[in-house]
Amino acid sequence: MTEQELVRAAAGGDTEAFARLVRTYENKIYSLAFRMCGSADDAGDIAQEAFLAAWRGLPSFRGDSGFATWLYRLTSNAAIDYLRRQKKQRGDMSLDDEELGLDAVDTGPGPQDAAERTEVRSVVAAGLQELSEGHRQVLVLREIQGLSYEEIADVLEVDLGTVKSRISRARSALRKILLQKGNLSGYLPSNLK
Template identity: 50%
Template sequence: MPSNEDQQLIEKSISGDYIAFEELVRRYENKVYSVAYRFMGNHADASDLAQEAFIKIYQALSKFRGDSSFMTWIYHITSNVCRDELRKRQKKQTFSLDENFQDKDNLPPIMNLPSDKPGPEEEFERFELRKQVQHCLNLLSEEHRLILVMREMQELSYDEIAEVLDCSLGTVKSRLSRARMAFKEKMTLILEQSSSEPRQTIKEGMIL
């Protein structure tokens, strides 16, 4: 169920109050962008698809019944927008797994890295690790990437994931287990290839 404030903004937006919808965008734009970024792996595509997602959200507001949280509903729309775009690119054979990560100041933080202000060397290591994590996500299947983004990055509950994917809790848990295993295998290989003695290793709770 949406919060009372969200529900009021939703109702006003449906009635044509654009200021109310702008407030909804302000509240959720970072989360929508984060979802899009983790799917696409670069800022330009993430920004474009976040805008497209909000257009679809606005168009579909009258269909929101409040059976789930507003964020879960938004997530469902955003993930569908990103998945549709990825399918289009795969058909055109233009989707690349390699991204240029030069804009490190704008790169979103990854899961559970320490929050203390790092020194220059540690900051560089974190930046390199973020690149490797995103590259690893890009190498995963769409199914595995989607469920990892939902659970590990967006911190959706198992029930919320089951609702988004329209599947049982058992399916969510088994799919997540396989996705974590696939991520760990690929990430280990990436770290081994990047250095004979990698400074960053996969630890429980640091990445997944």
């Protein structure tokens, strides 16, 4: 069965077809959730919520975008909602995207540590969690999920130019964070000092 056929079958209520889709995408969706929220437990909840939202929405899914794109969108939105709830629970009522701090996000040890045993990878992963929500989102989609500019534009529902410039700014911001923490030995350009 092709993915399209699986999607159609699942939309008609075929749980086995949906199970195959879940298995196909579980790592990607879980990764996206994990990289967005930084907590293994919460990533599980977010990823599950995204798949359930997909199951509920499938009967009306029109396929204008691909299933994967749609699933990434559901996950990305669920993760952002999670971050906002976290933010709110911490008592800060500001929901401004760019203002959204992530300092209280649990970045403690989790089952993923094994995958991040190299030092560079773990400092970059930690730096990722300090990015703004929007920057982290676009970098995760591009670098970890491997989405093209066009796919990211679909997921985020923004235009291509915005995707390109946001990715570039996100990279710049991430480097700045890592430099400030002393995690990169690079030369700090004057405009970042």
